[in-house]
Every structure is written in C-alpha cells, then in structure tokens.
Amino acid sequence: MTRPSNDDLALGRAYTGEGITVYYDIHRCLHVANCIRGLPEVFDTAKRPWIQPANAGAQAVAAVVRTCPTGALHYVLDTQEAEMPQEPTTVKPSKDGPLMVAGNLVIDTPAGEKREVRAALCRCGQSAHKPFCDNTHKKVGWTSDAGDQSG
DSSP: OOOOOHHHHOOSEEEEETTEEEEEOGGGOOOOOHHHHHOTTTBOTTSSSSBOGGGSOHHHHHHHHTTOTTSSEEEEETTSOSOOOOSSOEEEEOTTSOEEEEEEEEEEETTEEEEEEEEEEOSSSOOTTTTBOOSHHHHHTOOOOTTOOOO
C-alpha cells in the first residue's frame, strides 16, 4: 500500500510548534469545529494566528488534527513519517452535505491525482473547489435524495 508522503499532506498555510507543523487549507474547511472543541488552547479563532501548535504537545495536536473530517487540517511530526491513513477506508454520506471519506485515498483533481487521508467530497456538483466540498450546497439549497438515510 502506497500512503501519502509528508509532501502530499503539507498543503495550505503552515503553523509550526515544537515537534509538529500543522497545515490548514481554508478552501476545504467546512467549520465542523472538532479542532476548536478538541484543543481550544491551540485552535482559537479569536487569536492571531488562530492555530498555535506550541500551546500543546505535538502528539495531542496530531490527535485532534486527525479528527478533522474534511482534510482541511493535516500535520507532519518532526520525528515521524506522514499521517497514516485509517483502515479500512470509509465513505459516509452526510445528510444534505458531502461524502465524508477517510482512508488511503487517491483523488482525481483538476491539478492531477492527490494522495489524501481524509476528505469531504462534493455531492451537489456546485462546489468551486471540486471534487472537494466548500459548503455551496447550503447556498443553493441542495438536499440529499429521499432514500439517503445518512446524517
């Protein structure tokens, strides 16, 4: 199994703390807020910068970043390889929203293939950042099919 490398996951703005760098891709953030609830001393939208990985241990920061279902947040530890994908890969449709995918992913994007471990994929077809969801489904009033029991 080929897994993502540090270069694959090191996309977005970098925030560095002791032993860890956190990367944030604003275009993929759906404001689920697992990060804010998980480590408010590190992820605080009232502060600048809003991500301060030096305020907690590297392993604690990494654990919270792994709860980001959209892949807007990633990390690279100074002492280890890239984040390991979960096994088995899962695909969960969210009610009136994207497909939440986690695992050893290869996603075809306009910029070419992208290796990933977590992603929220557009189902409405209106995202400006396809194949990733950008919450446009809320603006256009898109809803899941009646047979979709997810959520």
